[in-house]
Amino acid sequence: MPELPEVETIKSSLQSNVGVRIVRVELRREDIVRQKDFAIGEIEGQTITALERRAKFLDFSLADGRHLVLHMGMSGRIYQAPADQVPAEKHIHLLLFLNNGRCLVYQDPRRFGGVWLLDKTERLFSRLGVEPLTAAFTPAYLSRAVKGRKIAIKSLLLDQRLISGIGNIYADEALFAAGIRPQRPAGSLNEEELKALVRAVKKVLRQGIRQRGTTFRDFRDGDNRVGTFQNYLQVYGRGEEPCRHCGQPLQVERVGGRSAHFCPHCQK
DNA sequence: CGCTAGTCCTGTCTGC
């Protein structure tokens, strides 16, 4: 569910908890912990010193230098609530009670997400590719990444080892904005198209962040509020509705096992 | 190496 703009939105909305101490932890499901360098109880009494995003991961730095890292998978949420009003909802797996009167609620029905308790984030983050909103993501970088590759360009955009943070919605939106069909072999893109694609990826991700994410159904920010980028989607989730640009019906096809939305007229 | 299909889960929607 949450892609880069959604995780970035969650991060911003939870920033006020930096500098706050975790007084009590309630782990309701042990099996959501994917990797454990230390026991969950050891985060009790610790202050959150930073909250950052890496790809689709949310990274809580703790005062002792260790990290609590979360991934939302398809259906995960993390939001703050008054500590004395913990929601009586299903699939709440982790609660962090803070000394500012709030608690952080981690909820994930499908459990494709998870929690990492790490001494260092290196092992988890080192296999991730470039952050698409940094200066390191350039046409030259993408050109090297696609060279000789027959894989569909959309699948390549979703490969977190190359570019980290793009998911199904923003991949489709970026390809539409760049005028490139999702099933095109990556290596077939010319310099001009690569340039357009880099620009389009940055553009749609920034728009997504500005609109505080896309709420198709599940996404909520750190205050449990919906985003608004769904009102600006050009292709994703629009089925065979008319293209907003040319009026021709959009098309949905499976590409690399994922649904791909595109305009056969506007995208080449 | 490249790609597909299967896997992990629950919830929701569609069609009968």
Add this chain to the structure above:
DNA sequence: TGCAGACAGGACTAGC
């Protein structure tokens, strides 16, 4: 109203 089946924003693995 019940039920079966398809599908969902992610990421990993096995196997051809």
